Amino acid sequence: MRRYVFAVAWRVAALAALAIAILVLPRYVGVFRANQFALVGIFFIALLGLNIVTGHAGQISLAHGAFMAIGGYTTAILVSGGPTLGEPLNLWPNALEGGVRDLWTIPLAGLAAALAGFLFALPALRLTGLYLALATFAIAVATPAVLAKPAEITGGSRGIQLFGLPELSGKGFEQVGFLGHDVPFEDFVYYVTWLIAAALFAAAWLMLNGRIGRAFRAVRDSEVAAAASGVNPAAYKTLAFAVSAFYAGVAGSLYVILNWGAAPRSFPVLLSIQLLIGLVVAGLGSLGTLVLGALFIQFLPEAIRRSGDLGLLPDALQRWGDEPGAPNVVFGAVLVTLVLLLPTGAAGLPRRAAAALTSRRYSQS
C-alpha cells in the first residue's frame, strides 16, 4: 500500500513539474523556439493517438500522417473557405460569412479524421500484422496525391495558403489575444496546442486505464481469448482506429494552423514513419514517455546539425552533419538499432537494465 502511494505521488509530482515547465517555457525562449515546442506538442498529440491503436490495441499503422493530412485539410478548407489561390469557393453559405473560422475547426478536423479512421477500420478489421502494415503504408503513399486531385477544393499540389487571413487568430498575425494577454502568434499556438494535449492526454489515460483500455490489450494479446471473455474484437479495433485517427486529425489541424497552410508535401510518407519511430523510441504502450518520442522527432535533425557545428562529430563527418539526408540516416539507424537491441523502447530501459542486473542468468529469449 505504501509503495503504491509513493508511486502515485511520484507520478503526480512528475506530471506537475512537467506542466509547470510547459507553462513557463515561452517566457524564457524566443518565438522561434516556441514554434518548435508547439510542434513537439503536435507530435505528442499524434503519438498519443498512434499509441492507442498500435501500442494498446496492437494494430500497426503506417497511415497516421495521412490521418493528420485529413485533419489538416479540414481545417484549411474551413478556415479559408477553399483555396485562396484561385477564386474563393462558395461551399459554405454566407450565413457563416465565408466559412467557419479559427479554433472551432480543430474538433471538426478531429472528427473528419476519426470518420476516415472508422471507414478504413471497416475493411482493415480483417487484416492483421503484415497485411495491415501493407494497407496502411499504401494509404500513407496515396493520400497526398489523392488530396491534390480535387484542385478546386484543396488547391492541387500547391495546397491552401492561409497566410494573410487575419481571422485565423482573431487579431492579425503578430499579436494575439490570449486569456487577457497579447502574446505572439507562435506562443498562442503553443499554449493552445499544449492545452489540447493535456486534455487529450487525460482522456487517453482515463480510457486506457479503464474497461476500454483493458479490452484493447485483450484484443492485442489474443483475439480468440478476448472474444471468449466477451470482448468483441471487431468493435474494439474499429474504436481504436477511430479514436486514434481523431488524435491524429487534431494534431494535423494544429500543424496547419501553425504553418499557415496545408500542402500535399507537408504530409509525406516520411511523416507517418517518423511518428512510428517516435512511438518505438518512447516505447509502445507507455503514455508519459511519449513526450520523449515527440522531442526526439522534433529535435533530432537540429541536434545532428549542432553536433556538427560544435565539433562533436569526427572530422570526417563534420560536413556530413549538414547534409539534407543526414537526419533520416540517423532516424533509420536509431529505429533499426532499437528493434535489434531494445524492443521495449525508452520506457522499458530501466526495467530491462534492472532485469539484467538482478537476474543471475540473463538469457535472451
Added chain:
Amino acid sequence: MQELAQAVVGGLASGGIYASLALAIVLIYRSTGVVNFAQGEMATFTTFVCWSLLHHDVSKWLAFGLTLAIAFAGGVALERTIVRPVEQASPAVVVILTIGLLVGLNGLTTAIWSAEVKEFPSAFPERSVEVAGVPVSWQDIGIVGVTLVAVAALAVFFRYTKLGLGLRAAAVNPEASRLVGVRVGWMLALGWGLAATLGALSGILIAPIVSLEPTMMQGVLLYALAAAVLGGLDSPVGAVVGGLALGVGINLLGTYVDAVDANLELAVALLVILAVLLVRPSGLLGRPAVSRV
C-alpha cells in the same frame, strides 16, 4: 484502335518494371514471410551507384553489370548483418525494421547524391519501330524483354539448379531442409541478394523515364506491392502477371477515364491492395494461408 494498342504497350512496359520489383518482394516474402518495405529504396540507392559509375566514365553496359553485382552483394550483406538477428521475431518487428531501412537508405541516398533530379541514360535506343501499324518505342520493347528474360532466368534457376532447389526447400520447410544439409541461413541471404538485384534492375529500367531522384521509387513501390498482392504474395508467376495486369490496367484507365490522372493512379493501386486483401487475400495465383488457432 491505335490508341488502344499504344496504351496496352505502354502499360506492358511500366507493368514490366512493377513486375520486377514485385518479384523481388515475392522472393523475400516466400523465404522469410516478410514484406520488405525498403525494397524501393534499395533499388534507388543502387541506381544512384550506377549513375556514379557512369559519371566516372565507366561504359554503359559494364556499369549496369557492376551495379547488379554490387546490389547482389549489398542484399546479402544486409540480410547477414541486420535482418538475421530478427529472423525468429514476429512479422511486426521485421516490418518496423525494414521501415527503418527505408528511412535510413533514403537519407543516405540524399546525403551522398543530394536531392536534385539527375539525368539517367536509357539502356535502349530512342527510336521506335512500327509493329503491325503501331509505333512502339525500343524503350518499351527493351523493358518488357529484359523483364521476361529475368523472369525466365529465375524460373530456370529455381527449377533446374541444386541451389534453386535448396532455396525452395528452405522456404517451404526450414527444419527439414536443415536436416538434409541445406544451409538455410545462407539461402535466406541468397534470396535477399537476388531480390536486391531485381530491384536494381527495375531502378535502372525506370530511372530514364521518371528521372533519378531519392524518392523516385516510392510510387513504384506502391504499384509493386499492389502487383505482388494481386498476383499472390507467395507466387512469383503471380507477381509478373499482377505487375503486367496492373501496368496495363492503370494505363488504360488513365487513357480512357478522364477522372483518373497521375494523382488518382496511386489511389487505384491502394484500392487494388485493399480489395484483393479483403476478397481474396491469397491473390490470383497464391496459395491460401491456413493457420491453426
